[in-house]
Amino acid sequence: MNLIEKYYAAFSSFGEKEAFCAGDEKYSYREFLFLINGSRRLLESQNGFEPQMPVGVLCNEFAETYAAVFAIWFSGGVFMPLNPEAPTAVNEELIGKFGIKYVFQPDGSGNERPFQSAQILDNRKISSKHNLPVHRWSENRTLYVLNTSGSTGMPKNVAISLKNLSAYVEGFLKKYPELDSSDKFLQTYELTADASFTGYLIPFLLGAEVYTIPGNTFKPFAAAKILSEKPITWVKATPTLLACLKPFFSSFHLPGLKHFHFGGEALPADLVESWRPHIPNAEISNGYGPTETTVTATIYKCLPGEKIKEKNNIVSIGLPFKHVQTYISKMPGERNDSSGELWIGGQQMMNGYLESETQPFKFIEKGGQSVKYYPTGDLVAQDHEGYLYFLGRLDDQVKINAYRIDLIEIENAVRKIVPDSGNVAAVAVEKSPGLKQLVVFIEKYSGCGKEIQEEMALSFQRYKIPEKIIGVLDFPVNRSGKTDKKKLVSMFLNKELW
CATH class of the missing domain: 2.30.38.10 (Luciferase; Domain 3)
Known part of the structure; x- marks a missing residue:
């Protein structure tokens, strides 16, 4: 039985056990399988659909979004996540590049996005009790494709196969043999990031329960509310999310939490140490892995009371x-x-x-x-x-809130918008441990940063838009005559640029 067949068996066998909670909506495994069936019937009823075709999903935070992913896989398709907040032109480019004919948009609004070459499939509130046979997969077939920045500044399209994902799931469960159907996972990542897979692929295989954060909310506060009100035992989050909650740590006491798993960014040890007293029984783990190596390739685990392994205040990646x-x-x-x-x-x-x-x-x-x-x-x-x-x-790529950002790509975009300006430097500024923001400095620029942000928003996804754009009279340089980015950051943090 391959991994896809195991998921089908899990949804079929766990029956009335709670599977998924999104806001006020709750679904048992049986009900969630009905959602998957409904999405499958909608997809397979399209005259042009065939197995191995790429199928897009606008990744809003609905149960039907998650159901669409499994519907695509059970039908033999390739999952292509699309960011619902990205400019239409960005998604249109991906749709055209890969020949995507169908895009799930589970929002129930009936408002079709203006995709010229793709048909919208609105699977909101669509379910079916009629089970369909699962498509037979070969291990080298592509399961999903994710778009990620390359070291040259050009986006890369990473194709992950059934073999890749199966190896990840097996490796993860070997590291965490204690996980079982009694666990309750909090999924905090955007569905366009592969880090999100840990939060639902692992628990669904075990018969555990998945909680997700509703859309249109400030994610750190929404996560805090769920942690405070629900019996969550497992969390995976970015250091940035936790850093946003640091001023409120004193209000947390979560003795029922068994695992707090970090991933997506370098993890500051002092941030973890300040959080540990509030999760006294939780194991801390820190995962690492580029998209090209399927979610997580290495892991560091630290039991309650153990000394954290770190170097330069960054927790080991294990x-x-x-x-x-x-x-x-x-x-x-x-x-x-x-x-x-x-x-x-x-x-x-x-x-x-x-x-x-x-x-x-x-x-x-x-x-x-x-x-x-x-x-x-x-x-x-x-x-x-x-x-x-x-x-x-080793290059100029950084991760902010689990998204990989190529600083050269950002600098080039700003230069095109303000071609008459001087040098441009994009940096990830860590204002406090674990809390990073994308800042762009422009030499000899006295214009309005908001205008640049608005211009970039027409062609870039939200996480690539700089939070701050600052004009600097003269850039500091190092001994090699190159722009001293460290000095720029220091000047910014010390408010020497105002």
Whole structure:
């Protein structure tokens, strides 16, 4: 039985057990399967639908959105997440590039988005008690495609196969054998981020219950409300989300929480230490993994009372999953140092980028064979026990709230909008531990930053829009004559630019 068949069996066998809670809406496993059936019948009734076709989903926070994902997989399609808050032109480009004919829009509004080449399937409140046979999958077939920034500033389309996702799920459950059907998971991530998979793919396989955060809410406060009111045992969140709640830590006491799992960004150790007294029985874990290596490739786990492993105030990213191999490529000139670029291989590694003439892989000769690895671009160190520590990016990519952002791409976009300005520098500023914001500095610019933000909003997704745009008379430079971004950040934090 492959992974997709296991999900179908889970929805069929757990019956009246609670499966999903979204705001005031609750669904048992049986009722959730009915939602999946309804979405499947809607999709498969389209004359042009065939297995292996890409199917879009506008990822609003409804139960039917999650049901659409499984409906696509049970029907043999490829899940293509689309951000409902992205400019129409951005989604239209993805739809056209991959030939997407159908897009689930589970909002019940009846307002069709102006996608020229895709038909809207509104599956809100559509269900069916009639079960359909599950499409037979081969392990190398693509399950989903995610769009992520590349190191060149050009977006990359990452295709993850059934084999990749199956290896991730198996590796995750091996790290957490104590999880079972009594657990209650809080899913905090946007569905366009692969980090969200942990919050619903794992619990649905176990017969556990999934709670999600309603749309159109301030996510940190909504998460806090659910944690305070519901018997949540497992949470996965970004450090940014927790950092937003830091002023209110004293109001939390969550002895029933068993696991607090971080992912998506570097995790400040002092943020964790200030949070631990309020979750006295919870294991802290910190996951790491580029989209190209399927959600999470390494994990660090710290039991209550244990000392946190950290380096430079950043919590360890731990040890590899079962089907993951890691290799540290030494930097030129470094011989004795344990640090270098992290390469990841194994069954969780993607087959390659779609629509790309070049692939990023590196090869190492082992035992007479050439072993393929994905070079992450992340600088890591390793201690004598094998634990890995994230030290930073080798290029100009950063992660903010679990989204990867290429700073070169942002700088180029700003330069196009204000071509007569001086230098442009995009940086991720950490105003407090775990709380980052995207800031753009423009040399010799005295215009209005809001106008640039509005212009960028026409062609960029929301998470790529700088929170602040600041004009600077003269950029500081380092000894090499390059823009000193660290000095810019220091000037910004010390309010020397006002």
